[in-house]
Amino acid sequence: MKYIDEYRDGATARAIAAAIRAEADPGRSYALMEFCGGHTHAISRYGIEDLLPAHVRMIHGPGCPVCVLPIGRIDGAIALARQPGLILCTYGDLLRVPGSGRTSLLKVKAEGADVRMVYSAADSLKIARDNPDRPVVFFAIGFETTTPPTALVLQQAKALKLSNFSVFCNHVLTPAAIASILESPEVRALGTVPLDGFIGPAHVSTVIGSRPYDYFAEEYQKPVVIAGFEPLDVLQAILMLVRQLNEGRYEVENEFSRAVTREGNRKAQAVVAEVFELRRRFEWRGLGQVPYSALRIKAPYAEWDAEKRFDLPDRSVPDVKACDCGAILRGLKKPADCRLFGKACTPESPMGSCMVSAEGACAAYWTYGRFRHAQQGTA
Amino acid sequence: MTTPTRKGSALDFTHGRVDLTHGGGGRAMAQLVEELFVAAFDNDLLRQRNDQACFAVDAGRMVMTTDGYVISPMFFPGGDIGSLAVHGTVNDVAMAGAVPIALSASFILEEGLPLADLRRIVQSMAAASIEVGVPIVTGDTKVVEKGKGDGLFISTTGIGRVPPGVEISGDRARPGDRILVSGTLGDHGVAVMSQRESLGFETTLKSDSAALHRLVADMVAAVPGLHCLRDPTRGGLAATLNELAGQSGVGMMIHEVAIPLRPEVLGACELLGLDPLYVANEGKLIAICPPESAEALLAVMRAHPLGTNAAIIGEVVADDHHFVQMETAFGGRRMVDWLAGEQLPRIC
Numbered sequence: 226m227k228y229i230d231e232y233r234d235g236a237t238a239r240a241i242a243a244a245i246r247a248e249a250d251p252g253r254s255y256a257l258m259e260f261c262g263g264h265t266h267a268i269s270r271y272g273i274e275d276l277l278p279a280h281v282r283m284i285h286g287p288g289c290p291v292c293v294l295p296i297g298r299i300d301g302a303i304a305l306a307r308q309p310g311l312i313l314c315t316y317g318d319l320l321r322v323p324g325s326g327r328t329s330l331l332k333v334k335a336e337g338a339d340v341r342m343v344y345s346a347a348d349s350l351k352i353a354r355d356n357p358d359r360p361v362v363f364f365a366i367g368f369e370t371t372t373p374p375t376a377l378v379l380q381q382a383k384a385l386k387l388s389n390f391s392v393f394c395n396h397v398l399t400p401a402a403i404a405s406i407l408e409s410p411e412v413r414a415l416g417t418v419p420l421d422g423f424i425g426p427a428h429v430s431t432v433i434g435s436r437p438y439d440y441f442a443e444e445y446q447k448p449v450v451i452a453g454f455e456p457l458d459v460l461q462a463i464l465m466l467v468r469q470l471n472e473g474r475y476e477v478e479n480e481f482s483r484a485v486t487r488e489g490n491r492k493a494q495a496v497v498a499e500v501f502e503l504r505r506r507f508e509w510r511g512l513g514q515v516p517y518s519a520l521r522i523k524a525p526y527a528e529w530d531a532e533k534r535f536d537l538p539d540r541s542v543p544d545v546k547a548c549d550c551g552a553i554l555r556g557l558k559k560p561a562d563c564r565l566f567g568k569a570c571t572p573e574s575p576m577g578s579c580m581v582s583a584e585g586a587c588a589a590y591w592t593y594g595r596f597r598h599a600q601q602g603t604a
Numbered sequence: 605m606t607t608p609t610r611k612g613s614a615l616d617f618t619h620g621r622v623d624l625t626h627g628g629g630g631r632a633m634a635q636l637v638e639e640l641f642v643a644a645f646d647n648d649l650l651r652q653r654n655d656q657a658c659f660a661v662d663a664g665r666m667v668m669t670t671d672g673y674v675i676s677p678m679f680f681p682g683g684d685i686g687s688l689a690v691h692g693t694v695n696d697v698a699m700a701g702a703v704p705i706a707l708s709a710s711f712i713l714e715e716g717l718p719l720a721d722l723r724r725i726v727q728s729m730a731a732a733s734i735e736v737g738v739p740i741v742t743g744d745t746k747v748v749e750k751g752k753g754d755g756l757f758i759s760t761t762g763i764g765r766v767p768p769g770v771e772i773s774g775d776r777a778r779p780g781d782r783i784l785v786s787g788t789l790g791d792h793g794v795a796v797m798s799q800r801e802s803l804g805f806e807t808t809l810k811s812d813s814a815a816l817h818r819l820v821a822d823m824v825a826a827v828p829g830l831h832c833l834r835d836p837t838r839g840g841l842a843a844t845l846n847e848l849a850g851q852s853g854v855g856m857m858i859h860e861v862a863i864p865l866r867p868e869v870l871g872a873c874e875l876l877g878l879d880p881l882y883v884a885n886e887g888k889l890i891a892i893c894p895p896e897s898a899e900a901l902l903a904v905m906r907a908h909p910l911g912t913n914a915a916i917i918g919e920v921v922a923d924d925h926h927f928v929q930m931e932t933a934f935g936g937r938r939m940v941d942w943l944a945g946e947q948l949p950r951i952c
Contacts, residue, residue: 229874235861235935242935272936456934572944593938599925
């Protein structure tokens with residue numbers, strides 16, 4: 226397929242992999258974090274780790290919106306879905322995420338709640354227009370990529386004076402999460418998690434541009450290479466990071482220049498700024514309370530803010546005790562280190578959020594890579 | 605229901621709708637059965653008008669299978685729920701290497717279903733039955749209240765006879781065996797998805813819905829020592845290979861570059877974030893045979909119109925974990941696991 230095959234070509238991959246093997250210094254190790262779940266998925270799906278030498282290691286970051294959503298917010302959505310007559314619209318991945326008390330949106334749907342899977346925010350607006358007598362809530366999640374479409378439907382709802390529609394906003398911000406990882410004691414003070422460089426987000430960067438990463442490169446002296454989600458993008462970014470580290474550089478480089486500019490998408494940024502403002506803090510699964518890391522709906526749009534319109538439970542719910550999602554999301558542990566991995570926790574019956582979304586590190590490992598653990602006799 | 609269902613004494617197939625009397629056991633039901641079902645499916649056994657069909661069979665081994673059809677939408681490019689209900693069950697009979705003999709059909713109709721739609725489906729089913737040469741010899745009709753069904757559900761049961769010497773079963777794959785597919789994968793699932801209004805994309809792609817018994821007859825004649833046959837319907841290639849690996853207690857290694865896929869299917873999957881290996885097929889089969897017969901089997905498959913794009917895609921390996929693995933086009937290796945949850949609702 227034109228414009229896809231070029232980025233999945235096996236011969237080019239072997240050439241880049243050979244360059245990585247040739248240039249990576251055997252006297253040191255390279256611990257590289259791919260922030261995005263999209264990259265985690267590409268790495269597992271195309272078997273990229275098979276092409277890397279043992280001392281170039283990938284650490285999977287928290288950039289999976291489903292994975293970092295805390296249980297308390299899932300409980301909020303479940304409480305909404307249980308309201309008589311209400312239609313809750315959500316992206317498919319969220320249906321199976323377990324809330325507290327072993328329930329999930331999929332289970333309350335089976336009990337009779339009207340939960341509908343949508344492919345875009347615009348679909349939920351259409352459902353609201355088609356059902357004027359029923360409250361319709363869009364359960365909005367995601368990083369900067371999915372935020373502009375949510376902002377647009379809020380603008381449209383206001384223009385249409387669509388009083389039965391509202392948004393349960395859970396949009397979060399990438400730079401705040403990267404800062405939180407770099408500020409964590411394991412990385413900064415203790416050094417128990419080696420973190421030498423970052424593969425920067427693909428789609429998120431098309432919106433925010435490459436400029437926001439300058440701070441990390443300078444302040445923390447870590448190289449960042451923004452890369453697309455195709456497997457060759459990822460391999461090329463790994464080579465670029467190895468070269469920066471070999472040369473002692475820590476710069477922001479853009480491998481994804483076919484889509485990402487320095488300034489990003491100004492139009493999308495303006496729409497978001499019009500509708501949303503920063504929350505003082507927001508809870509992330511794995512990272513805890515992260516200051517200024519999420520968005521809430523501004524006052525002029527308060528009428529369409531589900532958190533204001535409905536009485537939602539707002540409490541922090543701890544993860545299942547044995548679940549290591551938190552440590553995995555911070556790069557402290559690998560999925561197979563978790564006692565539940567592949568035993569009590571599988572994609573069919575996930576205990577933790579990293580096992581739910583295809584972009585979650587545990588689901589990617591389990592679905593695509595568990596033969597490796599089986600070969601080592603650990604699973 | 606106030607819409608008149610009769611125009612004069614005949615059923616009104618232009619404006620009429622199914623109502624509860626059509627399942628009530630009275631004259632209206634008898635009329636529907638006579639004027640629609642018996643007329644369309646007409647054959648000697650059905651004309652016996654008993655609650656069962658009575659016929660003689662040859663000595664030997666028989667197979668029997670049953671399947672429910674709940675696809676939404678009922679009409680899709682390349683077929684409809686009626687033709688699918690014939691092809692799907694004929695295929696399940698054929699996957700034992702058997703020659704299909706007869707089908708039964710049971711209809712659950714929802715009150716309010718337009719009689720025009722019902723007639724179109726029944727006629728499509730009758731045409732499919734004639735085309736595949738397998739009669740529908742007995743049936744049943746029930747009507748449920750509006751809201752208790754989704755227009756129409758069909759159940760078909762099929763029986764067939766296994767030719768002497770043919771031993772095809774999902775537990776017979778052995779390390780070293782070759783894995784073949786009869787053509788491009790994912791066509792049915794993507795064609796059906798394109799009809800869902802919420803997805804909003806158009807394609808020229810058609811469902812591959814087809815009966816495979818004649819292709820199977822050629823394959824069995826050429827390679828009687830065929831080990832396994834299965835049609836990769838729900839869950840696609842991935843689910844079927846995992847089933848066979850588990851049943852046979854083996855692993856499998858397939859090669860991404862060898863898997864036949866249409867560019868339209870790849871494009872749609874790319875757009876929707878789906879993996880074509882998990883998308884349903886209704887006119888394809890997977891065959892597993894000893895390595896020495898693989899080329900002969902491939903040749904006979906490619907010579908049949910339903911197997912022109914057939915390919916050898918991998919081999920059976922010894923593996924206590926029964927993993928299905930794939931060598932990616934990119935040069936790495938990954939698992940092809942069972943589908944977790946549901947990729948898409950109701951496509952067969």
